[in-house]
């Protein structure tokens with residue numbers, strides 16, 4: 001993991017933000033929880049995290065592993081909270 005990259009950008013590496021990866025130093029659990037509790041949870045009916053229609057961040061499959069259907073495949077490039085998640089590089 002690259003430890004210095006995020007700090008000069010105020011803790012948010014640009015690419016991490018684009019792909020919604022947790023900022024350096026924040027645990028996956030805390031990151032997912034922040035999203036789940038964020039306001040607003042959706043904009044015009046679409047999740048502010050994954051931008052899919054019909055749910056808010058509190059019920060987002062990317063953020064709530066318990067809600068993920070068995071055969072669901074997350075879209076590449078979007079961070080997922082749960083087993084199988086990994087940092088790039």
Ligand SMILES: [Zn+2]
Pocket residue numbers: 047048049050051052055056057059060061062
């Ligand atoms: Zn979502």
